[in-house]
Amino acid sequence: MPLNLNEYLKQNTARLDQWLDRLLPSVETPPAKIHEAMRYSVFAGGKRLRPTLVIAAGELFNAPEAELLPTACALEMIHTYSLIHDDLPAMDNDTLRRGRPTNHVVYGEAMAILAGDALLTQAFIALSGYATVNEARKVRVIAEVAQAAGTVRALIGGQVLDMQHEGDLTVTGAQLEEIHRAKTGALIRCAIRVGAIIGCASENELAALTEYSEKAGLAFQVADDVLDATATSEALGKTAGKDAAVQKATYTALYGVEDARQRAQQLCDEALAALERIERDTESLSALARFIIARQS
């Protein structure tokens, strides 16, 4: 039976939202305001791509839900914290995200900084707090996540490079790829890897999935550049055309929209090819790779 991706995304989002609700402090817990601010951005209707990748990778190996879901939620918390901080006036100064005013617009700058800090911290509370029969595996997962969120070929480092290259029209394709590998690639790679690690994937399976995740992560960013250049703010739920306005280096700026689209397709094909090295039902991961380059927001 072929996978209905929309249904698959919807079901996983429902499951993830339940777990996120359980793993975040309630708005009744003092100090209430910060929990409200954290939840405002977490439940703003994101695509839940990263946590869905954790689940999809884990389910290849029948990984236990009780380990998979807290890990998936932790990655979504980290992704959300990075968006809150990136949107701050001192950073990208963005007022629209996922179709709503950004966190600092609603809660003020100080609270937005703290809400981001708190989501990053809450991720590690979630990652260290679930029951497992294998504590060493849990430590390995925590280490993978911490590294992917760090500065060296990782999330924060990517944001630094991105900032440093703003307005720099001499950025090469190789530099652009380095920025993207760090800024969006590291967390997508991590999502797939921790899912596989929790599922006790073999070294060969982990290597194939890592290659899938690296190609899919890059494809995601190329598709993002195309969307920023071609879609409306309404469709995106965030400010469109922003990259060009601040002279940000993008694939579309470097190669044009048509070549960028082809590059995304090529990366998607390479991601699918990596999946063929795994003798399991990888249909959800194939569908997710195709979704990554075909999405409209």
Place this chain on the structure above:
Amino acid sequence: MPLNLNEYLKQNTARLDQWLDRLLPSVETPPAKIHEAMRYSVFAGGKRLRPTLVIAAGELFNAPEAELLPTACALEMIHTYSLIHDDLPAMDNDTLRRGRPTNHVVYGEAMAILAGDALLTQAFIALSGYATVNEARKVRVIAEVAQAAGTVRALIGGQVLDMQHEGDLTVTGAQLEEIHRAKTGALIRCAIRVGAIIGCASENELAALTEYSEKAGLAFQVADDVLDATATSEALGKTAGKDAAVQKATYTALYGVEDARQRAQQLCDEALAALERIERDTESLSALARFIIARQS
């Protein structure tokens, strides 16, 4: 032989600085600027009180250095991240810290936000990255640290309460204590507890040390309020008299300097009394409690 506290602090600081240097990305690692910014604040000559408490608690039980020192350094990274973010223009807007310009004054607001984020993340890289024979113990340590850095009766929650009560002249002594237990108490408590946990302390020993840490943490904050009200900026290395200027609730504002000094002494005595329930050489911890209320900066 009685403990020479100055010597003890100096030796531990030297050891901690070596480990911190090892655990932080070098300034040669790209993106270099953020590693420079992280190191600027970590090596700004802090007292290293929290990591010294980890070491002192661990050494009661001959805990292995290879676990104790990365954990101690992680707490110092978290403490430093919280100072960088607290000093931001959107928060306390402070320009002087540990006798030097604050991080955002030197590196700009965007980089200071990211350097704080990166130190928090690096703490979990350090906590998950060392070798141990007991992975379950490591997970327990990570969970303790994450919770102490979080929002619920913990570091970030304390900063939220502190912000919310600024200019509020109706704060009661009980509310003030709640703020301090969260803002400074949680991390000091955590420092002692993780040291003891790594040392495999018994439940009774852990309970006695937890009580010590709670009293010492509160004493630390009362002494801090006294210093802010009585010392010069030069002696403190940060802006003195700031609390009164922004009408911050403090012990000295509530009870006056003399009563606050007596309260600090009483809390110190209670911390020392808790140590007597432990049949080990607790001289370093006694000396640290006395130092906490007698320090000049």
